[in-house]
Amino acid sequence: MVRDRTFWSRAFDVANIVILGLITLSCLYPLWYTFCLSISNKSAANAGLVTFYPIGFSLVSYKEIISDIKFFNSFWISIQRTILGTGISLLVGIMMAYPLSKSKDEFRARDIIMWLLIFCMLFNGGLIPWYITVRNYGLLDTIWALVLAGGLPIFNTILIMNFFRSLPKDIEEAAVIDGAGPWRILFGIVVPCSIPVIATITLFVGVYHWNEFFHGLVLMSDATKYPLQTYIQQLVVSIPTNTSLTPDQYKRLSELSNQSLNAAKVFIAMIPMLIVYPFLQRYFVAGIMLGAIKE
Amino acid sequence: MKGKRGNVEKHYYLMVLPGLVWLFLFSIVPMVGIVMAFQDYNPGLGIFGSEWIGLENFRYLMQLDDSKQVIINTLIISSGKIVLNLLIPLIFALLLNEVTQLQYKKLVQTIVYLPHFISWVIMASIVINIFGYRGAINTIRGWFGLEPRLFMADPSIFRQLVIGTDVWKSFGFNAVIFLAALTSINPNLYEAATIDGTNRWQRTWYVTLPELKSTIVLLGVLGLGNILNAGFDQVYNLYNPLVYSTGDILDTWIYRLGLTNLQFSLATAAGLFKSVVSFVLITISYVLAYKFADYKIF
Numbered sequence: 001m002v003r004d005r006t007f008w009s010r011a012f013d014v015a016n017i018v019i020l021g022l023i024t025l026s027c028l029y030p031l032w033y034t035f036c037l038s039i040s041n042k043s044a045a046n047a048g049l050v051t052f053y054p055i056g057f058s059l060v061s062y063k064e065i066i067s068d069i070k071f072f073n074s075f076w077i078s079i080q081r082t083i084l085g086t087g088i089s090l091l092v093g094i095m096m097a098y099p100l101s102k103s104k105d106e107f108r109a110r111d112i113i114m115w116l117l118i119f120c121m122l123f124n125g126g127l128i129p130w131y132i133t134v135r136n137y138g139l140l141d142t143i144w145a146l147v148l149a150g151g152l153p154i155f156n157t158i159l160i161m162n163f164f165r166s167l168p169k170d171i172e173e174a175a176v177i178d179g180a181g182p183w184r185i186l187f188g189i190v191v192p193c194s195i196p197v198i199a200t201i202t203l204f205v206g207v208y209h210w211n212e213f214f215h216g217l218v219l220m221s222d223a224t225k226y227p228l229q230t231y232i233q234q235l236v237v238s239i240p241t242n243t244s245l246t247p248d249q250y251k252r253l254s255e256l257s258n259q260s261l262n263a264a265k266v267f268i269a270m271i272p273m274l275i276v277y278p279f280l281q282r283y284f285v286a287g288i289m290l291g292a293i294k295e
Numbered sequence: 296m297k298g299k300r301g302n303v304e305k306h307y308y309l310m311v312l313p314g315l316v317w318l319f320l321f322s323i324v325p326m327v328g329i330v331m332a333f334q335d336y337n338p339g340l341g342i343f344g345s346e347w348i349g350l351e352n353f354r355y356l357m358q359l360d361d362s363k364q365v366i367i368n369t370l371i372i373s374s375g376k377i378v379l380n381l382l383i384p385l386i387f388a389l390l391l392n393e394v395t396q397l398q399y400k401k402l403v404q405t406i407v408y409l410p411h412f413i414s415w416v417i418m419a420s421i422v423i424n425i426f427g428y429r430g431a432i433n434t435i436r437g438w439f440g441l442e443p444r445l446f447m448a449d450p451s452i453f454r455q456l457v458i459g460t461d462v463w464k465s466f467g468f469n470a471v472i473f474l475a476a477l478t479s480i481n482p483n484l485y486e487a488a489t490i491d492g493t494n495r496w497q498r499t500w501y502v503t504l505p506e507l508k509s510t511i512v513l514l515g516v517l518g519l520g521n522i523l524n525a526g527f528d529q530v531y532n533l534y535n536p537l538v539y540s541t542g543d544i545l546d547t548w549i550y551r552l553g554l555t556n557l558q559f560s561l562a563t564a565a566g567l568f569k570s571v572v573s574f575v576l577i578t579i580s581y582v583l584a585y586k587f588a589d590y591k592i593f
Binding site for chain 1: 304306310311313317318320325326329396402403405412413416420421422423424425429430467495527528531536546549554563565569570577593
């Protein structure tokens with residue numbers, strides 16, 4: 001592309017880089033702020049002295065977490081949920097997406113199933129019927145409520161299906177001639193050819209399971225069964241919703257909390273995300289585009 | 296040959312079976328529970344024993360002052376989000392597109408996507424810290440001699456806070472689709488425009504924006520379908536009883552009605568109202584998206 005070399009054009013470039021830099025820093029600041037709070041002295045954190053850097057360096061919060069069995073327990077529940085939930089969703093989604101990527105001639109039930117999926121994606125029974133159903137299955141207080149109750153991730157299945165459709169037909173035909181059956185073709189050829197989209201969906205489903213707090217809140221009556229996000233929600237964010245508060249009471253309530261300990265818990269909850277993200281990040285832009293936009 | 300095809304098809308049915316069972320158990324069975332909206336549901340009697348009362352629950356809901364306020368809040372918060380979540384990512388994508396240093400561009404992109412992947416529980420606790428009485432914003436206000444404010448307990452700014460933090464959390468990720476659309480613009484158009492003596496601003500206005508028009512229309516139309524979804528996770532984690540008057544949305548209200556106050560039938564009726572209206576709106580928005588932007592989900 002031809003570039004301008006005029007003064008105003010260059011001035012814009014400089015201003016643009018500065019503005020984008022500030023915007024970028026604004027996305028990092030909350031993480032940095034939380035980190036600073038977590039390693040600051042408890043009283044400095046509670047007094048609101050921490051703004052841009054830690055004050056009164058102290059690792060007491062992290063020491064306290066190490067001896068907190070409840071925290072590790074919920075951390076472990078979240079890990080189990082994320083691994084089981086992502087694995088099952090992905091497997092079921094891939095198995096469903098493959099036949100649906102075929103034409104109506106090859107798989108006659110395709111259109112009916114497709115319409116059923118779209119209907120279930122757009123319409124649901126609402127919170128209470130859903131809750132009562134899960135309760136009737138006897139899933140309350142089990143990990144399976146967390147893993148399965150969110151339902152089949154239909155939109156992700158459609159993304160995978162769209163990607164499968166864009167693969168060249170010739171590879172599959174060659175495999176058929178070599179005597180490969182449908183399962184062999186799916187897991188031996190189609191899936192390995194679809195790594196970008198599968199990595200993207202893995203990231204999305206994994207992040208969903210890791211971040212989800214509501215199912216833990218509603219479906220677990222026993223607080224020791226809470227996944228990490230629900231544990232943190234109850235501890236850090238939750239304010240009694242049924243009582244009437246005055247602004248003064250609200251203020252006192254929020255001042256009661258141990259800022260640096262809470263910040264440390266929040267920060268630790270972010271770490272798995274921060275570790276996995278860079279590895280999958282390079283895939284997801286390509287993955288979204290390939291799944292979402294078709295020629 | 297025909298027999299062989301049937302054989303392959305049998306495996307296809309096996310492949311979709313687990314998904315269909317899952318769909319049945321967790322999507323279709325709960326739909327049966329919708330009948331509660333037309334009953335005076337009694338947990339002891341179940342949906343087969345409870346008394347039928349027709350549309351009484353809906354009539355009662357319409358009379359509540361809460362329901363009107365909640366619908367107004369939902370519409371204000373989500374329309375604010377729809378407009379700004381379109382505009383800010385667009386501007387951001389255009390600015391980022393003007394950056395010629397590739398590495399800087401990549402770095403910016405990687406970092407601004409990040410907040411999208413952090414849960415609202417975590418983000419809300421950070422937002423509450425930053426906007427708290429002794430948080431960073433009040434500390435900075437103090438430097439200018441301003442009194443600290445109780446931001447999180449102030450109904451007059453709660454909506455702005457919700458919209459603002461949502462846009463901040465997701466603008467980077469929402470820009471992905473614009474950035475992708477920008478890369479697919481034919482460079483010849485810019486060459487031609489340059490030869491015609493246009494400057495950068497004119498090229499953005501007369502080439503880039505018209506080329507992005509269909510993407511903008513598409514995202515706007517799809518957003519409209521979700522106007523009753525103002526973001527449960529965010530509001531639930533940010534609000535408190537002091538800001539119910541401006542911050543309570545349909546989803547949080549249904550949650551309190553049903554699972555906190557145990558008004559199962561009323562909450563189901565409110566949920567059904569929301570599901571039906573959303574279903575109609577989303578269907579319309581998909582039809583429009585197909586018509587104007589040639590968008591198909593499958």
